[in-house]
Amino acid sequence: MYSPFPYDRISTKSTFFGRDEEIEVLTKTVQYSNNLLIYSKRRMGKSSLIDHFFETKKADTICIYVDIFDITSKEDFAKSLLHGVSNATKGDLKSTIKKLTSLFKRVRVEPTIDPTTFEYSIKPIVATLSFEEMMEDFFYTIRELSKESQVIIAIDEFQQIATITDVKLDALLRKEIQHRENVSYLFLGSKRHLLTSLFEYQAPLYEMATHHELQPLKFEAIQNYVTQYLKIDDEQLRTICELTKYETKMMQNIFHLLWLQKDTTVTKEQIDDTVREIINSKDSSYKIIFDTLNNNQKIALKVMGRYKSGFFTQSVLQEFNIKKQTLQSALDALFKRELIDKDGEYYFIPDRTLELWVERL
Numbered sequence: 001m002y003s004p005f006p007y008d009r010i011s012t013k014s015t016f017f018g019r020d021e022e023i024e025v026l027t028k029t030v031q032y033s034n035n036l037l038i039y040s041k042r043r044m045g046k047s048s049l050i051d052h053f054f055e056t057k058k059a060d061t062i063c064i065y066v067d068i069f070d071i072t073s074k075e076d077f078a079k080s081l082l083h084g085v086s087n088a089t090k091g092d093l094k095s096t097i098k099k100l101t102s103l104f105k106r107v108r109v110e111p112t113i114d115p116t117t118f119e120y121s122i123k124p125i126v127a128t129l130s131f132e133e134m135m136e137d138f139f140y141t142i143r144e145l146s147k148e149s150q151v152i153i154a155i156d157e158f159q160q161i162a163t164i165t166d167v168k169l170d171a172l173l174r175k176e177i178q179h180r181e182n183v184s185y186l187f188l189g190s191k192r193h194l195l196t197s198l199f200e201y202q203a204p205l206y207e208m209a210t211h212h213e214l215q216p217l218k219f220e221a222i223q224n225y226v227t228q229y230l231k232i233d234d235e236q237l238r239t240i241c242e243l244t245k246y247e248t249k250m251m252q253n254i255f256h257l258l259w260l261q262k263d264t265t266v267t268k269e270q271i272d273d274t275v276r277e278i279i280n281s282k283d284s285s286y287k288i289i290f291d292t293l294n295n296n297q298k299i300a301l302k303v304m305g306r307y308k309s310g311f312f313t314q315s316v317l318q319e320f321n322i323k324k325q326t327l328q329s330a331l332d333a334l335f336k337r338e339l340i341d342k343d344g345e346y347y348f349i350p351d352r353t354l355e356l357w358v359e360r361l
């Protein structure tokens with residue numbers, strides 16, 4: 001059934017709201033073929049924003065979207081880029097394949113059907129090709145395409161390139177980006193520390209993109225959209241925004257569940273029930289994760305649930321009967337496991353639902 005509040009998939013045209021300022025920033029960026037780095041915690045709306053932006057640009061621009069979330073090798077990276085460019089060009093399947101065949105020197109392409117959506121897409125065949133050969137074909141194709149039309153390349157979860165260490169992907173990109181015309185790169189990412197290190201002083205990508213932190217959706221924009229579908233007053237809406245810390249995904253999840261109970265005015269009790277329902281629905285998967293932690297790591301997570309800062313004060317250390325050094329290594333381990341994140345020296349749990357679950361431990 002159609003819901004006006006998608007929370008576990010990218011929102012479509014009719015369910016996307018807000019973000020006027022960001023669309024303007026993006027429009028200006030690509031207008032002058034500049035590059036942009038957009039970062040925020042997960043679930044705030046980066047991918048949705050790009051998806052929506054591409055919808056508005058598609059008619060006169062070649063929009064290439066590449067998600068590198070699950071790459072584990074440089075070859076995966078090259079394959080993702082080739083897949084992105086193969087499925088970006090407009091036109092029917094036959095002429096697209098013809099065109100790609102003329103542009104690619106070594107890569108072959110063939111049509112394939114997505115078994116879940118039954119939609120056609122184009123698959124690059126690269127089995128016998130080296131990383132260098134694939135990259136060469138990719139960059140050559142981009143250069144050729146950019147002669148006839150503007151090109152935008154969005155690379156989502158860009159921080160993942162830092163996990164590939166046998167080749168300097170950032171240096172490779174820098175070389176190409178420097179010589180580009182009519183091409184904009186949009187880098188999206190969610191892990192601040194990894195991203196910052198990729199764009200810091202003396203790193204290859206230093207000053208190659210303007211930085212933009214994606215802010216939470218504005219209260220007014222949320223209100224405008226949500227009140228079209230829910231009877232909810234300002235106070236209750238604010239309760240939801242603050243409780244979720246404006247995490248778009250969790251807000252949408254709550255709105256969706258409230259929407260299912262249509263035609264009643266939203267009450268505080270309903271909100272509490274909904275939040276409990278969401279946390280409970282995650283309970284078993286969070287428990288599985290929790291069980292994989294050692295004792296000190298479990299304690300560290302509990303400390304974070306109880307206190308938002310000052311973990312290393314005597315009273316906290318005493319309360320949990322843990323040494324400062326032990327707590328520090330446990331936090332480091334949780335950070336490596338990506339269960340927690342840090343902003344400077346400040347540790348936090350980026351998944352708001354998990355944070356609320358941890359607070360109940």
Ligand SMILES: Nc1ncnc2c1ncn2[C@@H]1O[C@H](COP(=O)(O)OP(=O)(O)O)[C@@H](O)[C@H]1O
Pocket residue numbers: 006007008009010011015016017018019040041042043044045046047048049248249252
């Ligand atoms: N502007 C928006 N309007 C409506 N829903 C949104 C918007 N931004 C994000 N969402 C919803 O929030 C969820 C998380 O957004 P997503 O784009 O996946 O975030 P990110 O890429 O930052 O992790 C998605 O299910 C999406 O439907």
Ligand SMILES: [Mg+2]
Pocket residue numbers: 043046047048156
């Ligand atoms: Mg995303």
